Amino acid sequence: MNDAPTVYLDHAATTPMVPAAVAAMTAHLADVGNASSLHASGRRARRVVEESRETIAQALGCRPGEVVFSSGGTEADNLAVKGLYWSRRAADPARRRILSSSVEHHAVLDPLHWLAEHEDADLELLPVDRHGRLDVAALAASIERDPASVALVSVMWANNEVGTVQPIAEVVALAAEHGIPVHSDAVQALGSLPVDFAAAGIDAMTISGHKVGGPLGVGALVVRREIELTALVHGGGQERDVRSGTLDVPAVAGFAAAVELAVKEQADHAVRVAALRDRLVDAVRRAVPDVVLNGPEPGRGALDRLPGNAHFSFPGCEGDSLLMLLDARGIECSTGSACSAGVPQPSHVLLAMGRDAEEARSSLRFSLGHTSTEADVDALAAAIVPCVERARAARA
Template sequence: MNAVPTVYLDHAATTPMVPAAIEAMTAHLGAVGNASSLHASGRRARRIVEESRETLAQALNCRPGEVVFTSGGTEADNLAIKGLYWSRRAGDPRRLRILATAVEHHAVLDPLEWLEEHEGAGINLLPVDGEGRLSPEGLRAAIETEPVSVAAITVMWANNEVGTVQPIEEVVRIAAEHGIPVHTDAVQAIGAVPVDFAASGVDALSVSGHKVGGPQGVGALVVRREVDLTALLHGGGQERDVRSGTLDVPAIAGFAAAVELAVKQQADLAARLSVLRERLVAGVRRAVPDVVLNGASAGSASGVDRLPGNVHLSFPGCEGDSLLMLLDARGIECSTGSACSAGVPQPSHVLLAMGRSAAEARSSLRFSLGHTSTEADVDAVVAAIAPCVERARAARA
């Protein structure tokens, strides 16, 4: 029996490693050497790390010294949010508020909740519109209620569920008027839309390897050298004494190769995936006329854009989990985008924040396209969706 999935459309969860990253990583798996050691093997490992750091810096337009390697996006988000909060509060005990959108990834929302419960932080989750977009004026109003109390702002570059791209430049401009640092979770944005650290003006930016064709278990927080950040991990003092721990040299090499390639190919991939996305949306709409596209529409009246490979759909009368399993049985892999707790499906917090009902939120699926996606993948979904929706609706009747 062939266990290989026929169609993989869950690239937002993790995307297959690209050959360049596999080659870079495997080239160093057999080598010995701790990048903190002073002997020849250690220096060789250190050279690989620093060359990778320079590669990332060039791809993201930051200084090499601003790249702090982590175990992935979750650690990068935690380091940015907790580290900024602690350092800013230490500088002025009045700085107790953190502003974020209500549609952030749980790698941001859960540290915020922890800071609120354990560290006395005041968390303001800012509303979004029906497309999942933050209102810059809403942010301004939240700051101006008491500017001196704001420790930091965190706004994701692009939403992982519905694909809406946030107005980062406007967020930075408003924050700068009050000297407030801004962090952005750019895990879904790198390689999908143009990301320029220096030009954006953000103070900290999270990146993850396995979202861009690199290995799992490695990522980075890009943080300006002048930003004071309290460490989460203490030990050997690696990574500017901000993130201690022995560096994973092969993974870092693979990560750098993947980011370099993803940024280089971003425009071409975005153009190709946008065509596939529109083909998928149009095909599903023909097959299931009452389907609802969630998130920003390309060329929408508000000018909001979405990730080129993101298709997030609600199927009225269906349970997303049931529909997912019916598609999975046909070899089509996607996701619901909803969180599960103890095996009980929960409606997506992103869709609820966008004004959808719990039933609408539970009826949704996310198809995310990536570098291996083809027209045949899209056509397979279009061919399968109507009978799967029919069965899912019958199961609820």
């Protein structure tokens, strides 16, 4: 058994809770009261929820009433794309088209495919360049072909696999010319990039607690008050009547504390983890000369790539095998593959970027966060050569 301390390089999957979020959450774990109840205990719970809503709104540049709490990013993405599509179709049956990028997270892609299969949506997944950046000209051409038929546009703020930051301002400008609402999954962007809902001009934005040092199981859809959404979950009419259900008050409090801290420390955090990321990229390239870095080159532009993301393809390796070899040495990261029915599938993101299936299956993502250190990077640098050699030998 490996007794060395774990080197955690998978912050894009989930990041440790920050002390402020732990304190805010545990302060309310023993409290009694449903935030929908009218008695004193219920009013106290409601006060915690509304103060948390105000904290998040102030941090994100939106109005408190625009913050709709959810169980996390996946539910918020589903509410955004399904709720927008259904409400727009109800108002105008001709609005069947949904435009999105080909590199979205499955929390967006899967509900979009479901709408295409079950709700008569006409889904268009737009191409990206070799770095994973949306082809804005293709979006413009698709909109102009028949703008009156477009129900919504959904483009993520930053990619969860290769870290590419998308041209949201350009997307919004194109859609706004025709009054088309824009949703953006900002789960990976929040805390790593400047995120201002009002300044961005988008209509709906997804965020998640556990990606910014908050608890699991809580997130939000930030959505403009003027936007009509059809509810996914019906019941007590909570959260503007678009997301019914009793709110998890302790989790909401922890979520708000994490968001507030992440936004406050974003600039310093980005500088620190970008320096660590650059150190990691240099170390891996020196150790494995034929490694391929996927996504924009670090330093090409500070806002082109998430500061804590390093995504590589290792020629001659199976990503899953390399991951397990690193894991045996106490180094935790993630593979670029998804698993369907127990069978590894090549990353749809890398395939959309023009990589072949073999390159896609040889990829690993290393993502840094608030607990990452130079020692973590150095541990990976020391382990990567023997692990790559063993992975290549196993495949051969």
